[in-house]
Amino acid sequence: MKLKHFFSLIITLFVLTMNGQTDDDDVLFTVANEPVYASEFIRVYKKNLDLVQDDSQKDVDEYLKLFKSYKLKLKEAVSLGYNEEEAYLKELEEYKKELAKNYISDPQVTDDLVAEAYERTLNEVNANHILVKVSAVASPEDTLVAYNKIVRLRERALKDGFETVREEVHNGKTVFGEKLGFFNGFKMVYKFESVAYNTEVGEISMPFRTQFGYHILNVIDKRKSEGQVDIAHIMTVKNEKDTLAEKPEVRIQDIYKKLLQGENFEALAKQFSDDKNSAPKGGKLGLLSRGQVSVKEFEDAAFSLDSVGDVSEPFQTKFGWHIIKLLEKKPVGDFESLKPELVKKVKRDSRSKLIDEALVIELKKKYDVSDIRPDLTYFESILNDGYFDNSWKLPNDFTGDKTLLLIGNSEVLFQDFGDYLFRTMRNSREKEPYNMLLAKKYDAFIGKHLIAYQEDNLEYENEEFASILAEYRDGLLLFELMENTIWNSANKDSLGIQNYYEAHKLDYINPETIDAVVATSSKQKTLKKVTKLLDKGLGLDEIKSLINSNEKVEVIFTSDVMDATHQALPKDLVFKEGISKIYKHNEAYVIVQIKEVFPSSQKTLEEAKGSVISDYQTDKEEKWLIELEAKYKVEINEPVFNKVKSELK
Structure with missing residues (x-):
């Protein structure tokens, strides 16, 4: 489905039915004598009000301009016949079928399955299993052989112990004996999940079949779900570009010592974390659930922290070295807050077959x-x-x-x-x-x-379904128009791109950068010592050995080529070779030794091509809209618009 630019075009067009002071047949404006009703504008505006990021789009006058442009483009799309093209009609039909899934179901069966799913999110099961593989379309003879085999394995497991049999029979081809660990709802196929939740701890289930074959499982333990943890982290990674940079395991240990000395986690994350996304936020990653990340070591470290404010020891994953801080422990949410997501999961899951069966019964009656x-x-x-x-x-x-x-x-x-x-x-x-x-x-x-x-x-x-489908129909039509009229043509217009670049060169400049070493400490007097040692020409390792000790880290160095936005640099730093004064920055003190200053430079077209093309497309669209306004006369009904503005206040 073509979604690359789709949502940037129409912000959103989900229409809700709302009562207003305007009449349903009040015409807000016309495009080439075709009416656009005030009721549509009000519904779309109210729906989008909390979703738009740009405050100017919340201004009713500005929003009218956007809406008018939108209607002009739709008029042009129909005029050019995009609404009759085979590819457009095919994609619209596919979307219609996908959307219909949200409106076709038996509500009672769905509600029962959602309630069951919620109960299973509250609890986790730890189980091991044995699987005898057999195809879903195997012959009756092969199916019977597999069934008899799993029955015999269960008899042995009851006599000799499940783990003994599991380890003995696993061959990874026809028979699998696996430790599954803890899991909850939606982590296994529905039949397997149900047997696991309905088997008592310590018991071995009766044989049952899934699409993979025949299973027996042994429930080892059950526990309440751990919910979510809100965490922050500091990460260090190897800097391949800087041969003088410290090893990440050494750097993380120095940071950890500063934490033990009572320094602020958030400040240290801003100063030293190599995770560029979370560092400006003090290392905050947000809420984490079990199974959400693929790195088990990270997940285990996060959930092992007991109390808010606890900090992990440094540990390594495939991404680098980490320290995690627990900001909040959040239990599983209440049913009403989780219900919308659970409904979606139930309809995507194998349990949806139960919904389909109930639906058919209802449709026969209907x-x-x-x-x-x-x-x-x-x-x-x-x-x-x-x-x-x-x-x-x-x-x-x-x-x-x-x-x-x-x-x-x-x-x-x-x-x-x-x-x-x-x-x-x-x-x-x-x-x-x-x-x-x-x-x-x-x-x-x-x-x-x-x-x-x-x-x-x-x-x-269904009125709601009809509204959403109509919105998507228009949105997809607009996408087809923009792709063919603006995006594709702009991308292929090499001469136009070149001319635009030449006319706007000053918009595409490489920023001024410095090759620098930043020394960070919680104490000004420490940096005064560092300044003297740097003046003497001592290397960073020598300075660290003189300032730091095994018990206490007083200074950490950051070495890199940086521009003014680098997290380690104070905002008012003057780019000049030499050693700077002491600055207060990120709740600590820093000095910067600037070895070399690289002046700003003009980006070549090749370097700036992505930005140039984007800007050229915007410029081309603005000029095109002026042409559309001349082609299709727009007349605003000012009395109705004033009434709309009054209502929306």
Whole structure:
């Protein structure tokens, strides 16, 4: 789906139904005599009010300009026929089907599954399991062999101990014996999850089947979920560019000593952490849940901290060296706050099959479809054993135009079911009586047809769905227009890009930088000593050996090529070779030894190309909008707009 620029175009267009002082038929403005209603503007404005970042877009006058531009672009898109292009119509149809999933379900079954899922987020299960692999479409003979094998393994596990049997039988090919550790809801397939939660601690489950084969599991322990932790960290990594830089493990130990000396974690993170995203925020990473990060050592260290304010010892991961501070422990949220996300997970999970089954029952009632299958003897008469080896075909004289059943006002023909039998033939490898095969096929067929029928009619049955679909229809249309009119043409216009760059060179400058060493300490007198030692030409390691001790770290050095935005540099530092005065910075004191100053320089077009193209596109769009305003006359209904402004205040 094309989303690269989509949301930057329309901020958001989810329309809510709200009561206002304006009438529904009040025309706010016209575009080439086509009305745009005040009610639409008010709904969109109110919905977007808390989502926009730019305060100017919250101003009603400014928002009207944006909305007017949006409508002008849509007018142009329709005029150019983008709404009739095959690719556009195909993508819109795909989105419609995806969106419909949020509106087609049985609410009671969904609510029950969501409540169960919430209960399972509150608790974790520690289990080991043994799996005997067998294909989901295995023959009855192979399935029976696998089942008998798992039954025998359970009998042995009850006698000799689960762990003994698990370790003995694991071969990583046909039989798997695995330690799973603690898990909670949605971490395993639903059937496996349910058996684990319903088996008592210390017990071995009865054999059960998933799509992977037959399992038994042994529940070792159950516990309350740990919830989330709010953490900050300091990270050091190897600086490949600076051969004089300290090893990250040495640097992290020096930082840790300063923490033990009582120095502020947030300040040290701002000064020394190599995680450029979190360092300006004092190392804050936000909330972390179990299973959220792929680095187990980091996760274990975070959840091992007991009290707010606790700090971990330095530890290593594949990313570097870390120290973690616990800012808050947050238990699992209440049901209402988690419900929206749980609903999404339930509908994506294998348990959604239960929702589908309940939905089909409801749709049969809604569209007056009988639970009694129609007479399928004709289809029995045209089947043969070729169906089970993928060689069957509908006969040449197939009676396809006969009505099989009615769904609402839609006629389902024999041809529809015959085509379905042919399409799904490859799924039927196990030979069985034709009447049993047809019963299963019909049930699956009618379920799919009922859901498809509701999807096709949902736009007329559900106002909210219709609104969102209309918004996406316009947004996708606008994307097609912008991609073809502005983005693609601007990217390919090498001469235009060159000319724009030449006319705006001063906007693309490399900043002034320095090759520098920054000394940081919590004490001014320490930096006075460092200044004297730097004046004498001593190396950083020598100075550290004279100033620091095994018990106490008084100074930490940062060596790099830096511009004025570097976290280690005070904002009012003058870029001049030599040793600076002492500055107060990030709740500590610093001096800067500037070895060399690299003046600002003009970026070449190649260096600045990304920014130049982006700016050129913006300039091209602004000029294009002026052309659209001249092409399609816009007339604002000022009395209505004044009424709108009054209402929105």
